[in-house]
Amino acid sequence: MTIREGKEFDVIVAGAGCAGFCAAVQAGRGGMNTALFEHFAMPGGTLTVLGSNSIDQFCNPHRPAGDRQVIAGIGWEFVRELERRGFAEIPDMDAPYRVHWQYGVKVNPIAAAQCMDDFLLEAGVRLFYRQGVVAVETTDTPSGIRMDAVIVSTKDGLVRHRARFFIxxxxxxxxxxxxxxxxxxxxxxxxxxxxxxxxxxxxxxALARADQIWQEQVVQSPALSNMLCSGRFEDFLRAGGDNTNHVCGLNTADSENRTVVEIQSRRDQVRLLSALREGGAPVTVLASAPESAARESRRILGDVYMTGEDYLARRVYEDAVCYTYWFIDIHRENQPSEIIYLHDGKTPTVPLGAMRPRGFTNVYTAGRCVSSDRSANSAIRVKASCMAMGQAAGAAVVLASDADTRSVDMNALRACLSAQGAIVPE
Ligand SMILES: Cc1cc2nc3c(=O)[nH]c(=O)nc-3n(C[C@H](O)[C@H](O)[C@H](O)COP(=O)(O)OP(=O)(O)OC[C@H]3O[C@@H](n4cnc5c(N)ncnc54)[C@H](O)[C@@H]3O)c2cc1C
Structure with a gap:
């Protein structure tokens, strides 16, 4: 099979979700020749293409008013710019909201993706949309695995791009x-x-009628009963869909599983549509995201492994690079989520070591796939945290000596992040 030779970069970022976006902007601003490869035709991932348009959470609402913000940097700069353009609603962090998600920043997904384009292009990042990575090339060295190149799928066939660092x-x-x-x-x-x-x-x-039809369908189809997290069709309608329905058995790291599960999910959706129509309900479902979004899949093991216990103890790691704020939030099939709230002003942190995959010399991870147990992962996966991790990884590659991510001076990294407006744990 022919693989065309592509380009050579300082850093290749794979995936343009919240984490990859911030990683690429930070590396680009740091003067690195940066390439961003994305499977979809737009940046944002779960935030934009997959329609989960709330960014949680830049603040710890248990801290004193006026001092609640725990995450800033590029993610914050982005939502402020989006607000200026009229496409983000930033809540008052000092407000005594009763429900956690009220502190989330709601964005318009189309405008968000376009604003991300602007940030990336202004940072000098080379964008490769609709060019998913399909393979990697590595070399075993005495100090570990060195990643050399990615093979990406394009409309002209496969292309190999090389870099010194990969995120x-x-x-x-x-x-x-x-x-x-x-x-x-x-x-x-x-x-x-x-x-x-x-x-x-x-x-x-109208809601009552739709709910009645829904209940009738659920009785007929146990598969459908899993679809709504709260079991109440009314919640689904009032939330405008949002993230109130479940697709069970999904493993996005397994393409065969995904094919089967997405087919079943579509079948369930159309059963629901048909029932609403046949029952004469004055509501319908107009559209869907192109595919299901994952809450959990592979967690890449790094030099540091974040655990739920450490998270709840609000451990400040020696190599902490950012704060993270959310609660332990494990969604489950057919039963309520397992939730453990944080109740005070102490804020968990993320260490750089959790973003440095074990055994590699020149690779970082950022976002949902970082090194963590299931419990910690259920909390650190929220978008503002993914953005903060992405920025930290982008800054770390700027400071790493050639081809060694373990060489980063933590004081220099913290200073670099602070200079870019990020909040760094002390
Ligand atoms: C249904 C749902 C609701 C949620 N609700 C909230 C919420 O309300 N608030 C909140 O803050 N968080 C929420 N989360 C969590 C949060 O949205 C995600 O954990 C977070 O967006 C993950 O960001 P990421 O950058 O790590 O990954 P993603 O957003 O998944 O981005 C990864 C990107 O990589 C691309 N990609 C994948 N494979 C390849 C490849 N091989 N080559 C190139 N590109 C590739 C993908 O196309 C995607 O664009 C929710 C999650 C889900 C699933």
């Missing part, structure tokens, strides 16, 4: 897993979600 922000940790990196993946994973966009009347009588 795996694919959510599923594709690059590291393919290169032989160690990882964990649960036997049963949290359900994913396909974003559906319902449309129609939200009058009580």
């Amino acid at each position: 795996d922000c694919t959510g599923d940790g594709d690059l590291c897993a393919w290169a032989g990196g160690e990882y964990e993946i649960g036997e049963s994973l949290q359900p994913g979600t396909i974003r559906l966009y319902p449309s129609g009347s939200t009058a009580s009588s």
Whole structure:
């Protein structure tokens, strides 16, 4: 098979979700010749293409008013710019909201993707959309596995691009897993979600009728009963779909599984559509995201392994590079999520070691696939945290000596992140 020779970069970032976006912008601003490869035709990943448009959470609402923000940097700069353009709603961090998600920043996905384009291009990042990485090439060296190149799929066939550093922000940790990196993946994973966009009347009588039809369908089909997290169709409609439905059995790191599960999920969605139509409900579902979004898949093991216990103890790691704020939030099939809230002003941190995959010399991970147990992962996966991790990885490659991610001076890294507006744990 012919593989065309592509280009040579300082750093290749794979995956343009919240983590990859910030990693690429930071590396580009740091003067690195940076390339960003993305499987979809737009940046944002779960935030944009897959329709989960809330960014949680830049603040720890248990801290004193006026001092609640724990994550800033590029992610924050991005939402502020989006707000300036009229496409983001940033809540008042000092408000005494009762529900955690009220502190999330809601964005318009189209405008968000376009704003990300602007940030990336302004940082000088070379963009390769619709060019997913399909393979990696490595060399075994005395100090560990060195990643040399990625093979990407384009409309002109396969192309090889080389770099000195790689940042795996694919959510599923594709690059590291393919290169032989160690990882964990649960036997049963949290359900994913396909974003559906319902449309129609939200009058009580309409909702009641739709709910009645839904209940009738659930009784007929146990598979459908898993679809709504809360079991209430009304919640689904009032939330405009959002993330209130579940796709069970989804493993996005397994293409065969995905094919079967997505087919079943579509079948369930159309059963629901047909039932709504036949029952004369004044609501329907107008559209869906192109595929389901994953809450959990591979977690790439790094030099540091974050555990749920450390998370709840709000451990400040020696090599902490950012704060993270969310609660332990494990979605489950057919039953309520397992939730453990944080109740005080102490804030968990993320160490650089959790983003440095074991056994590699020139690779970082950032975002959902970083080194963590299932419990910690259920909390650190939220978007503002992914953005902060991405920025830290992007800054680390700027400071790493040639081809060695273990050489980063932590004081220099913290200073670099602070200079870029990030909040760094002390
Ligand atoms: C249904 C759902 C609801 C959620 N709700 C919230 C919420 O309300 N608030 C919140 O803050 N968080 C929420 N989360 C969590 C959060 O959205 C994700 O964990 C986070 O967006 C992950 O960011 P990421 O950058 O790590 O990965 P992703 O957003 O998954 O981005 C990964 C990117 O990599 C690309 N990619 C994958 N493989 C390849 C490859 N081989 N080559 C090139 N590109 C590749 C993908 O196309 C994608 O664009 C939710 C998650 C889900 C699934």
